[in-house]
Each structure stands twice: as structure tokens, then as C-alpha cells.
Amino acid sequence: RRWIPEAVTFTAPNAQVAHSWVQKLQERIRSTRPRKLLVFINPYGGKGKASRIYTKKVFPLFELAGIETEVIETTHANHARDFIVEQDLQKYDGVVCVGGDGMFSELLHGLVTRTQRDSGVCEEDESSLLTPCKLRIGIIPAGSTDCVCFATVGINDPVTSALHIIIGDTQPLDVCASYHASKLQRFSVSLIGYGFFGDVLKFSENLRWMGPARYDVSGLKMFFRNKAYRGTVEFQEADDLNSSPRDNTRCPMNCNWKKISGSFRAINITGMSSACPKSLDGLSPSAHLADGTADLILVHKCGLFQFLKHLNRHTNGEDQFALPHVEVHRVRAMRFMPDEEDEKEIVRRRKGTFSSMCGGDDLHTSTWNCDGEILDCAQLRFFAHSINERKLTLVLHSSCIFSSVKK
Ligand SMILES: Nc1ncnc2c1ncn2[C@@H]1O[C@H](COP(=O)(O)OP(=O)(O)OP(=O)(O)O)[C@@H](O)[C@H]1O
Numbered sequence: 497r498r499w500i501p502e503a504v505t506f507t508a509p510n511a512q513v514a515h516s517w518v519q520k521l522q523e524r525i526r527s528t529r530p531r532k533l534l535v536f537i538n539p540y541g542g543k544g545k546a547s548r549i550y551t552k553k554v555f556p557l558f559e560l561a562g563i564e565t566e567v568i569e570t571t572h573a574n575h576a577r578d579f580i581v582e583q584d585l586q587k588y589d590g591v592v593c594v595g596g597d598g599m600f601s602e603l604l605h606g607l608v609t610r611t612q613r614d615s616g617v618c619e620e621d622e623s624s625l626l627t628p629c630k631l632r633i634g635i636i637p638a639g640s641t642d643c644v645c646f647a648t649v650g651i652n653d654p655v656t657s658a659l660h661i662i663i664g665d666t667q668p669l670d671v672c673a674s675y676h677a678s679k680l681q682r683f684s685v686s687l688i689g690y691g692f693f694g695d696v697l698k699f700s701e702n703l704r705w706m707g708p709a710r711y712d713v714s715g716l717k718m719f720f721r722n723k724a725y726r727g728t729v730e731f732q733e734a735d736d737l738n739s740s741p742r743d744n745t746r747c748p749m750n751c752n753w754k755k756i757s758g759s760f761r762a763i764n765i766t767g768m769s770s771a772c773p774k775s776l777d778g779l780s781p782s783a784h785l786a787d788g789t790a791d792l793i794l795v796h797k798c799g800l801f802q803f804l805k806h807l808n809r810h811t812n813g814e815d816q817f818a819l820p821h822v823e824v825h826r827v828r829a830m831r832f833m834p835d836e837e838d839e840k841e842i843v844r845r846r847k848g849t850f851s852s853m854c855g856g857d858d859l860h861t862s863t864w865n866c867d868g869e870i871l872d873c874a875q876l877r878f879f880a881h882s883i884n885e886r887k888l889t890l891v892l893h894s895s896c897i898f899s900s901v902k903k
Pocket residue numbers: 537538539540541542543570571572573574575594595596597598599600602638639640641642643868
């Protein structure tokens with residue numbers, strides 16, 4: 497999957513022929529390639545090497561390809577998002593982030609919000625039909641995990657990504673919208689995880705000073721903690737062709753929703769494979785990129801060894817779903833409700849001295865990890881939106897979005 501630039505020399509019989517070749521090539525290139533890009537660099541992403549990666553590896557290629565760039569080094573979180581929401585973007589053919597998944601998410605939210613505002617659509621409203629974004633997002637990987645880049649391009653290599661951007665490659669993606677108490681929480685494209693991955697992210701926030709190693713340390717702690725959370729997952733399977741989460745029907749009987757109650761070690765929803773350098777096949781190797789579905793993976797309460805077996809299968813090529821405590825469904829929508837008893841217990845524990853002493857570590861609900869951002873709530877509804885313009889049925893049902901990601 498790694499691309500490298502290569503020079504090819506054509507020899508023309510005379511200058512006139514050479515000139516016509518150049519002209520023809522330029523015409524072709526102009527119609528498919530971006531001419532002006534807005535680049536955001538997160539100087540603190542990953543190991544803090546984003547600026548150097550851009551200057552040394554990416555900018556020379558953009559220059560060689562005649563792409564004009566405007567570069568903004570971010571000074572604070574949400575700098576890129578706010579810029580996209582507020583500034584004139586007419587002159588750009590695309591926006592590029594040099595950073596990790598968090599930076600990609602900023603650009604995604606900025607573009608979605610901007611597009612809805614410009615077209616007078618309320619993105620907060622669950623029933624709104626969102627307007628697709630025209631601008632594309634390019635990702636130059638320079639973060640800690642670079643999952644979105646890895647799962648779409650197959651490698652997290654800045655030069656490969658720069659070359660894909662230069663030739664105008666596109667890759668449509670599904671965008672998932674998550675709601676809590678009827679309020680939009682976030683848009684996401686890769687993992688939405690409750691239980692294990694929610695806890696790993698939450699605890700890792702205290703360890704930011706460690707850099708990317710924080711995820712390993714937090715993962716180890718949460719693995720041995722072996723906590724499961726009670727609740728009910730309801731979902732609509734993708735092959736249920738008679739209904740769609742956006743068909744505007746009102747069903748009083750919940751007839752097309754499947755329901756599973758129990759104690760879950762992890763609830764993961766992923767709109768793409770979520771592959772990354774640590775797990776080359778990802779959480780769900782056969783997840784599709786742009787079909788309006790996501791894969792729901794339920795890991796029921798199990799022993800340490802059983803959970804280790806499941807996790808280990810993300811890296812050794814064995815089927816991670818072929819285990820008695822794991823099940824997987826392809827879904828269009830999902831909702832999760834923690835057990836009420838647990839909610840009451842949280843309040844009781846929060847008031848207790850024990851809780852304050854252990855920093856809420858013993859809480860009976862987890863949080864959601866939404867593309868690497870914490871959603872501090874347990875109850876959640878989510879919809880997968882298709883953005884694949886080639887499939888008419890999906891466009892008809894689709895209420896969203898969006899731009900394609902340049903590989
Ligand atoms: N100048 C800045 N100072 C502080 N935070 C920033 C700045 N610019 C961006 N951010 C925030 O930093 C967060 C993390 O950035 P980024 O995703 O690039 O790196 P990462 O977290 O190391 O990688 P990954 O998301 O792949 O694990 C983002 O959510 C972004 O909002």
C-alpha cells in the first residue's frame with residue numbers, strides 16, 4: 497500500500513510535439529486534481545512531529561505538483577473547526593489535516609456544521625435531512641493512532657497520503673451521528689465504544705504526558721479491571737429492507753428493533769474496519785466503507801482469559817467473532833440504555849466518600865469513546881448515514897452527508 501514518487505521521462509521527436517503533450521497532460525490533470533488546499537497542522541498531535549512531517553515530506557510534493565497551499569498551525573483545540581465554520585472557504589478545493597484522528601474529527605465537524613448553517617439546516621435535530629458537504633478532507637497522518645487514515649488508505653504514511661491527495665483520489669465514508677437526550681453529541685466515522693474502549697480512553701486522558709504510550713498503559717489497567725456493564729442494546733439490522741432509521745415512520749411496537757439485555761464487557765460500533773498499525777485487520781475486518789451501515793460488536797461479560805482471547809484475535813488474523821461471548825450484527829441504527837438500578841447506584845456512589853477517594857473509578861456505567869473523544873453519558877442513540885452517491889436507494893434514505901476523504 498505504500499506509494500513513492502517516481503520520475504518518468506518521455507522523449508518527443510521535436511519541441512512542438514513535446515509542447516502538445518505537456519498541454520494535454522495539464523488539461524487532464526487540471527480537471528481531476530486539487531489546485532488550492534487549506535492545510536491545518538496540529539503541532540502537538542502524536543509525537544509532536546506534524547510540522548516537520550509536513551515541511552519535509554509533504555510540502556515538497558505539493559509544490560512539485562503545482563498545488564497552492566495555505567497553512568495554519570493550530571494554536572489550540574478546535575482552532576481548525578472554528579476556522580472552517582467561520583471563514584470563507586470558496587477558494588479552496590479541499591481541507592487537509594496534518595495530525596491524528598482528533599484533528600480529522602475537528603475538520604469533519606467544522607465542515608458538517610458549516611454546510612448545514614449555509615443551507616439553513618438544523619444539525620441538532622434528529623429528523624433533519626443534512627446537506628452533503630462539497631469540500632473534501634485530506635489526511636496526512638501524524639497522530640498517535642491514525643485509524644481513519646489507516647483504515648481507508650491501508651497504511652499511515654505521509655508520502656502515500658500526499659500522493660493520493662495530489663492525484664485527486666477520493667474515498668466516500670459513512671458518518672455516524674450520536675444523540676443523547678435528543679441532543680446531537682458528535683459525528684464519527686470509526687469506533688464508538690462503550691465499556692472497555694470507553695474506559696481506556698477516559699483513563700488515558702490522565703496520562704496525556706506519556707504520549708501515545710498512554711493507550712497501552714490505560715488498556716492494561718482496564719483489561720485487568722475486567723469490568724462489565726449492565727444495560728439493553730436495541731438495534732435495527734441492515735438487511736431489514738422494509739424499514740430505515742430515516743423513513744419517518746413511527747412504530748409504537750418496536751417491531752423491527754432487536755433487543756439484547758445483559759452485562760457487557762464492551763459494546764463497539766464501527767463504520768469502517770478501524771484498522772490501525774496495532775491491529776492490521778481492525779475491529780471488524782469486513783466492515784464496508786460507504787454503505788450506510790455499521791458493525792455492532794457485543795462482547796458479553798466473560799473471564800479475563802476469554803476477553804484476552806478476543807482481543808488477541810484482532811492481531812493474529814483469527815476470527816475474533818467466533819467466540820461464545822462475542823456477537824456481531826450489521827446495523828443501521830442502535831440505542832443503548834444502561835440498567836436503571838445502575839444509574840441510581842451512580843448517584844449513591846457519587847455522593848459517597850468512597851467514590852471521591854477512588855475518583856469515581858467504581859462507577860457502574862461506562863462512557864462512550866466516539867472516534868477518540870469522550871461522550872460523558874451512558875444512554876445513547878446512533879444512526880449510520882450513507883454518503884455513497886452511487887447507490888440511489890441509500891441516497892433516498894440518507895439524511896446525511898458528506899464529503900469524501902482523500903485517501
Ligand atoms: N494547538 C493545539 N493545542 C492543543 N490541542 C490541539 C491543538 N490543535 C489541535 N488540538 C487537539 O488535539 C487533539 C489530538 O490531536 P491529534 O488527533 O492530532 O493527535 P493524537 O490524539 O495524538 O492522535 P490520534 O487522535 O490519532 O490518537 C485533537 O482533538 C485536537 O482538537
